[in-house]
Amino acid sequence: MTSFTRTYSPSQVKRFAKATGDLNPLHDPKYMAGYRRHPLVHGMLLFTDATRTVNKELLMDPARIEVFLASPVSPGERVEVGHVLNGTGLELCVNHEGTNLLSTKNQTSKIVPGDSSLPITTNRVLMLASDYERFKRFRGLLHTDTEIASLLYAMARGSAAIYRCAMSAENEEERKVQEGVNRGVLPVFSSLKFQTTGNLDLDPRKDLEFRVGVRSGKTWRFSVQCYQGGKEVYSASHCAFPFPKAEILKMAKPL
Numbered sequence: 001m002t003s004f005t006r007t008y009s010p011s012q013v014k015r016f017a018k019a020t021g022d023l024n025p026l027h028d029p030k031y032m033a034g035y036r037r038h039p040l041v042h043g044m045l046l047f048t049d050a051t052r053t054v055n056k057e058l059l060m061d062p063a064r065i066e067v068f069l070a071s072p073v074s075p076g077e078r079v080e081v082g083h084v085l086n087g088t089g090l091e092l093c094v095n096h097e098g099t100n101l102l103s104t105k106n107q108t109s110k111i112v113p114g115d116s117s118l119p120i121t122t123n124r125v126l127m128l129a130s131d132y133e134r135f136k137r138f139r140g141l142l143h144t145d146t147e148i149a150s151l152l153y154a155m156a157r158g159s160a161a162i163y164r165c166a167m168s169a170e171n172e173e174e175r176k177v178q179e180g181v182n183r184g185v186l187p188v189f190s191s192l193k194f195q196t197t198g199n200l201d202l203d204p205r206k207d208l209e210f211r212v213g214v215r216s217g218k219t220w221r222f223s224v225q226c227y228q229g230g231k232e233v234y235s236a237s238h239c240a241f242p243f244p245k246a247e248i249l250k251m252a253k254p255l
Contacts, residue, residue, distance in 0.1 A: 005079070005081070007075075012075070014028070016138075021164070040252055047102070061113055062198040063113050066192075083111075091108050092108075121213045125209065126212055128207070128208050128209070135150075158226050158236060166214060166222075185244055185245070186242070194234050199233050207228070209227040223237055224237075
């Protein structure tokens with residue numbers, strides 16, 4: 001296993017939220033302190049850190065990227081981040097006390113070269129203007145090459161676009177999700193699936209356009225397509241379970 005150790009601080013979690021625009025209060029140290037809990041480290045932060053050990057040539061080809069989130073981690077908890085190479089691709093690992101946080105009972109997060117289709121249903125366009133200073137902060141958190149950082153930044157911004165879409169509902173499906181959040185029910189993402197296109201000549205100074213779709217039900221499903229300069233950068237399908245806020249707070253480490 002190619003890996004490194006990491007211990008996240010509340011400041012790093014706050015900086016990641018600011019750099020990506022992810023305003024979910026579960027990642028806000030001040031908000032969580034009101035419940036005497038540490039914030040939860042972003043699943044996208046765990047994923048982006050795991051890719052730091054991956055050969056960049058692999059990410060320059062079209063690939064299917066599957067991320068499964070088993071359980072959260074809080075700042076102050078030490079994790080081992082890295083990947084394992086096997087016959088089907090690269091398995092991503094964030095190990096904490098003997099558990100891979102990027103693995104469920106039957107699924108392990110992985111990057112698999114090659115093309116694959118995803119069930120994408122988008123019905124709303126969100127244009128997120130480029131913010132180069134924000135990108136530089138994001139890259140500073142990762143300490144990685146600009147090419148890879150640009151793709152990971154677009155993915156993280158796509159997750160933020162999902163939250164923005166759900167919190168400014170414009171159709172019936174979005175309103176159902178928004179009503180759930182207003183009742184104290186928050187999304188806990190269990191799986192994130194990306195399909196990259198190989199268009200890694202991303203210019204972080206150019207605008208990113210996101211097309212987002214939301215479906216409510218027993219699980220909340222979010223679809224994302226990211227474009228820059230008329231080219232599709234990636235598509236994604238995310239699944240989240242709606243949990244009462246009180247149950248999610250139990251997952252966080254007490255102060």
